[in-house]
Amino acid sequence: MKDYSEYFKAPSLKEARHRGKDDIHHIDDAYEIPADMVGIGKGQKYYIQTYGCQANERDSETLAGILESMGYEEATDIKEAQVVLLNTCAIRENAEEKVFGKIGYLKNLKRTHPDLIFGVCGCMTQEEVVVKKILEKYPQIDLIFGTHNIHRLPVLLKQAMLEKEMVLEVWSKEGDVIENLPSHRAHRYKAWVNIMYGCDKFCTYCIVPYTRGKERSRLKEEILEEVNELVQQGYKEITLLGQNVNSYGHDIYDDYNFASLLHDVSLTGIDRIRFTTSHPWEFSDDMIEAIATHDNIMPAIHLPVQSGNTEILKKMGRRYTREDYLTLFDKIKVRIPDCTITTDIIVGFPGETDEQFEDTMSLYEHCSYDLAYTFIYSPRDGTPAAKMKDDIDKHTKEQRLYRLNDLVTEKAYQNNLIYQDQIVEVLVEGTSKRDDTMLTGYTKHQKLVNFKGNNDHIGQIVKVKITEVKTWALKGEEVE
Ligand code: SAH
Ligand code: SF4
Ligand code: F3S
Numbered sequence: 001m002k003d004y005s006e007y008f009k010a011p012s013l014k015e016a017r018h019r020g021k022d023d024i025h026h027i028d029d030a031y032e033i034p035a036d037m038v039g040i041g042k043g044q045k046y047y048i049q050t051y052g053c054q055a056n057e058r059d060s061e062t063l064a065g066i067l068e069s070m071g072y073e074e075a076t077d078i079k080e081a082q083v084v085l086l087n088t089c090a091i092r093e094n095a096e097e098k099v100f101g102k103i104g105y106l107k108n109l110k111r112t113h114p115d116l117i118f119g120v121c122g123c124m125t126q127e128e129v130v131v132k133k134i135l136e137k138y139p140q141i142d143l144i145f146g147t148h149n150i151h152r153l154p155v156l157l158k159q160a161m162l163e164k165e166m167v168l169e170v171w172s173k174e175g176d177v178i179e180n181l182p183s184h185r186a187h188r189y190k191a192w193v194n195i196m197y198g199c200d201k202f203c204t205y206c207i208v209p210y211t212r213g214k215e216r217s218r219l220k221e222e223i224l225e226e227v228n229e230l231v232q233q234g235y236k237e238i239t240l241l242g243q244n245v246n247s248y249g250h251d252i253y254d255d256y257n258f259a260s261l262l263h264d265v266s267l268t269g270i271d272r273i274r275f276t277t278s279h280p281w282e283f284s285d286d287m288i289e290a291i292a293t294h295d296n297i298m299p300a301i302h303l304p305v306q307s308g309n310t311e312i313l314k315k316m317g318r319r320y321t322r323e324d325y326l327t328l329f330d331k332i333k334v335r336i337p338d339c340t341i342t343t344d345i346i347v348g349f350p351g352e353t354d355e356q357f358e359d360t361m362s363l364y365e366h367c368s369y370d371l372a373y374t375f376i377y378s379p380r381d382g383t384p385a386a387k388m389k390d391d392i393d394k395h396t397k398e399q400r401l402y403r404l405n406d407l408v409t410e411k412a413y414q415n416n417l418i419y420q421d422q423i424v425e426v427l428v429e430g431t432s433k434r435d436d437t438m439l440t441g442y443t444k445h446q447k448l449v450n451f452k453g454n455n456d457h458i459g460q461i462v463k464v465k466i467t468e469v470k471t472w473a474l475k476g477e478e479v480e
Contacts, residue, residue, distance in 0.1 A: 065182030
């Protein structure tokens, strides 16, 4: 295959794997709009399609903010847009297939709208194999940029407008923290707040440490300022985001950590605080205390276990045993009895035997999770697990997933039954998409509630009596 690296700034997994001792730079003035790009989007529209996790959702808000600061407006239909960005996810093969399907569809759109600027960004662009495939097969793409290059969008867009060649800029560096970027938030009452970027855990199956760079924390002052602004703007709920929030602060502070941050964020007075994702490793007692003692930290924790078998956990590089996990789980439930706990599970990891899978089932029984995101293992190029023998046939993997999902559904329903006839607090997000006579929102425990209530209460926290319990949602009526 042709070597494009001399023409473009292309990604390198080898560079992305590197973790040096260099200080992380917190940069306030990296973002600028070139003089001739100011107002360039006036009268034009953009469309961003987001795949993957909340980190990508938050990045898309930044991309939207940048485009709007150049004058573009959001398009409701992709066909109206002059700039289309796909913010991609690389976590599993099927995530990538979806994106390639969309790229195929957009090929036709580009034919009928030749002036359209078509860009691809996000985690997939950090992978060499993906960028090579795009260069070879999808010349209709005008712009490829990586997760470390978001603040460069105005400059890259300019190049894409002026040049006939595809513009490619993907830095495989460990990463900086770029502040002061504009953003257009997706929701009016709940907001994502990044507290750290990247991941240094290198679980053997996972691509994220390569696509997102080194673990690096934002300064606590920057985070608290953002939360205070959100409070002033009327936001009721924030979710603190990081691949591993437990590691917050380790890279920049000696004696300030995630528990300290939870405490300080709680004092801003925001009604609801959530966080994701907390790794079972380094989930400290101080974190449990903070959640237990502050009323505005929600009793709902996402605690991905991945497998219930210690040997598989070791092969996954997860840094805890089945027993460690159960000890932590039980400790949380003792200190915060009403806490809901959700999880992520991978089935069919290389070498997983029937007995090892049964350990996952029995752990699930014990924990009786409120919800789980379950996945069939997907080998990711460049990760250590991809070199292990993937010896479990597709049928067995699927059967394990079906059995697990049946248990997930059963437990979700059983756990919801305690809410029948109870009064719960719901942050009203708006009218239900399926039925506009119903309002919709989430409880403290992150349960979806559809209910009859007063439309004037959208954006407020109201009391709802639960009249019907379903597996994935509760139904009710507003009281008072
Ligand atoms: N930082 C988070 C997870 C982010 S990825 C954490 O550590 O919990 C979200 C989930 O995707 C993971 O928890 C895992 O269950 C799943 N996942 C990641 N890589 C995968 C792969 N190669 N195959 C299948 N599932 C995977
Ligand atoms: Fe991936 Fe593990 Fe990091 Fe989570 S902690 S992002 S699963 S490497
Ligand atoms: Fe996907 Fe990247 Fe998130 S790979 S899950 S979008 S960090």
